[in-house]
Amino acid sequence: MASLRLTFMVVTTIVIACMHFPTTLAVTSYVVGGAKGWSMPPKPNHYEAWTEGKKFIKGDRFYWVFKEGKHNVGEVSSKEAYDTCNTTAIIPPLIEKVDGSFLFLYEAKIYYFICTIHCSKGMKIAIDIKES
Numbered sequence: 669m670a671s672l673r674l675t676f677m678v679v680t681t682i683v684i685a686c687m688h689f690p691t692t693l694a695v696t697s698y699v700v701g702g703a704k705g706w707s708m709p710p711k712p713n714h715y716e717a718w719t720e721g722k723k724f725i726k727g728d729r730f731y732w733v734f735k736e737g738k739h740n741v742g743e744v745s746s747k748e749a750y751d752t753c754n755t756t757a758i759i760p761p762l763i764e765k766v767d768g769s770f771l772f773l774y775e776a777k778i779y780y781f782i783c784t785i786h787c788s789k790g791m792k793i794a795i796d797i798k799e800s
């Protein structure tokens with residue numbers, strides 16, 4: 669049921685996105701971290717390594733797949749907050765449920781995301797979104 673609802677939301681959002689952004693149809697969907705999803709990184713630079721060689725553009729979709737209650741993901745406001753794992757710098761909403769774990773990134777900027785529980789273990793990712 670949960671995945672049905674997620675599928676419905678994704679399809680709905682894609683339709684809406686296509687109506688509003690006709691020139692950004694070449695967007696890509698990513699599962700952040702690949703097959704292991706959003707989990708305790710085997711090594712501190714795990715997520716940095718995952719972004720290597722990938723080009724992210726406005727409108728790309730990012731799915732954070734994780735166990736509800738075990739991890740979360742939120743954007744922090746600055747590189748400094750990201751570097752220091754400052755959990756009070758989270759820009760709401762903090763995503764704690766799998767149903768809400770996908771994001772469309774539309775601004776050409778570097779986004780900084782952390783798991784507030786395991787950031788210090790390297791569970792954080794900087795995503796550089798390009799204009800096109």
Ligand SMILES: *[C@@H]1O[C@H](CO)[C@@H](O)[C@H](O)[C@H]1NC(C)=O
Pocket residue numbers: 745749752754755756757
């Ligand atoms: C953490 O972030 C908050 C909100 O941006 C800020 O007010 C605070 O000074 C930061 N703390 C440190 C130690 O940088």
